Amino acid sequence: MSGPMEVFRRLTGAGGEFELRDEDVLGARLPVFVNRARDLGEVLARSSSYGDRDYVVTASRRLTFAEHAAAVASMAKALRNDLGVRPGDRVAICAANSPEWIISFWATIAAGGIAVGYNAWWARQEVEYALGHTEPKLVIADTKRAALVGGNVLTVEGDLPSLISRYPGAVLDVPDVGEDDPAVILYTSGTSGRPKGAVHSHRNLTSVIEYHRFNDALARAFGDPTDPATRRYLLVLPLFHIASLHNLAVPRLATGTAVIMHEGGFDVDAVLGLIEKERVTNWGAVPTMAHRIVEHGDLSRYDVSSLTAFSLATAPSSPAFKERLRAVFPPAKDALVDSYGLTESCTGVTVATPADLAESPGTLGRPTPGVRLEIRGPDGAPVPVGVEGEVCTRSAYNMVGYWRDPDATARAIDDDRWLRTGDIGMLDEQGRLRLTTRRSDLIIRGGENVYPAEVENVLAEHPGVRECIVVGVAHPDLGQEVAAVVVAAAGAEPAPDELAGFVRERLAYFKVPSRWHITAEALPRNATGKVLRAQVESSLR
Template structure:
């Protein structure tokens, strides 16, 4: 398209050119900021415009900058935080979460987003793994943490106001220095910390600015956009692809606090004239089941996207019937925590022309389907989805072996997902081996199996995903007892003490029969799934 060529060609505002990135030649945006600190400093120019809005509060860009500068000075001067130190945030969504994130950036630290649904054992592992200088938590999560914390409710507001005349003193960083660590469930039983650099995040910002420029080219004013943030901030969907880029573009983030409630969320959309909303299929399903939504004025909502979990063409059709903003504005996407942003996005036209596909690669993303020998295959042939871009994480925190498995020597990232290219669009045929996606949260069976194996009286077990009408999948466990069979209630209580609630099995099959295995001793997972379905 001519518009894209002008924007991304030589001299264009979003010129793409090849540069060396961690030993590979990759397409990069020439005009990107060189650090998130630079993005933060520039945001002051947006002044009194809304940045963060909740049901009861409003924070302008100027107020946000003052709060961040004050908290950064307190972290540096009073708490001794130095560049490269980790600051962990374990809390539900709030403006203080976002201020804490940017204050970490302002002192040259690395912001670590902990999953706010973790159980104490998972939190203890992450504390040892990332060794944070400071831990910030809301009171609910602070009660689960064994060491001193700064509370979201009291301490963070105090630090935000402690130095009202503070100015930014942001240390210099290299583009490929770590800026953020977000955890993703581990295939081998431990969460892995995906490390995202300043370059990763500033590249994501340019991707969103490019999308805004495309809107402007078609006569739409991106400065009037108002974005609903209703997913957890410890995910890339809302941190990397909403809170961060909107600080750069000067557009409002409408922050929903608390659990998802259809009436509260749609009331917020109506009152704040939200224009853009990215949801998980479980949210969309609850709206479809909610009943008549016509009592809400949703005319401002012109873009509605689904992410983090697959959804069928049949469900998308139901959604478009029940939820008017999804008619013409619905998009779907595919991405990973490791990819920082969408690997591909399906536009309304894509969904109409090729239902079930996930669109074409995001600008700046190189995508190939590869065979078992790591060789690219032609269009129409199934294989592993491999991607390379300036968005991809730099690696896993303190896990060189996992990093080496994820990347080959040319910085191609192996997703583990199986797919095929059809007329330039990506279609996934199998998500990562054994992965369960429950309400948008990734659940790896190995982690749960390792916990259940610790229970006295469990000889062996296997965890599988079972279809669920609301969540997409629920977690099911087949447990082989060694002696008197344990009760599902006892097993669930045992798991609940050690795992986040969404990982605890809700369906149990307890038996004395050994699990079926092949000649090499591997459990025949498909056979188990068929037997208990």
């Protein structure tokens, strides 16, 4: 059998199915897949050929590729003809996972619009900010969240059934777009206290599709007899994340593969039951879900033998935990992979195979095809192997920039399209990445990013707070929980419940501190006045 590098060169070299070639992209020379689709409309048009195969399956519903194509064509025509959506208009989706979420996304693309995924856990103030920031032509929301939006909103339950069936027999008529035109905006927490809208182009997403098709071809090259079209992928994470939208719902439309969607909050029994019933083959989970599996108890009553690929993403997990997971959850024993990526990178920057994890526990693996990776020092120059520095990456997957935020874009992406992640890591002799610090102050709670500045800015508005600092502390289930140290204003004694309620009214629930330390003593600071965050963190352990 051919070695890994030989197979890689055959697939991505000149004339290969996944040939990579440097081309001009937004003023820089980047490696691109030669045989990619040129826009998402092309991907959507091809998908109807999969006919009666399952595309989206839930515990109670099935949507075939043909039914999905018909629903999207009808809804896209309604968006254009009846609701006035024009190319470049934003259509925001603020809803829990459902087949209608996916239909709404593709209908927006088919109408020439830009789909904007709002975080379904946001509080009213966060939704109001996003509405002013992206100025959507209309908002699609489920009933639970429609009240947060107000105004021009279409409800999933009340309005979408009509739009989906309004124009039976409608033909897809997708407007022409440029490869680097915006297709999607997904929000990522901002270090300055405001969410930032990462703009992903048609090229970004069609590149991600090719990466997933490449993975299928790689498996075949190494003797996997499974037809990729027969695989069944579990979707549990929210669709406003790149893990579920860019790396599951979108590429599976392109490959004719089923998406098995769990609706509602994560429940171990419901999810394992769905895996058994639908013979799920692939699942990408977050460490919090894996922790709940480990702690669930007897898993033997579920037949999960169909699950042959299991990955962890969105947050770090320790080698020790991975060993505990392998011990109790058979699918993780030989198939567990890990990866490193961020909203701005659209897909994994690096991926660690089972062999990588066995040889180097804690590694996040090697760069994905088409990704160039450097570790840079404070002067911006690459550092040697084994030396810590900022993780910088360059590829056709990386976002175009931040929506209406040229300053933040310039800080994140240089003139040659290198993305500065803000994460600190190092490369080993085999070119594998190991992360040592993730965006310094970032808290990753159950796979969700929480930037302390955002919570601190809200707490600072409370009249009983003189100063405060928010940090992440270890949590056995969530990975980290949010903790706040509050210095009370003179004459004030705010209670934790009062402060938690104040934050909860303004931010998503997962950003509300669950641990509080209220004091009259000033926060420790260095000579320049900066709070000694590490000292505060150590006092809370």
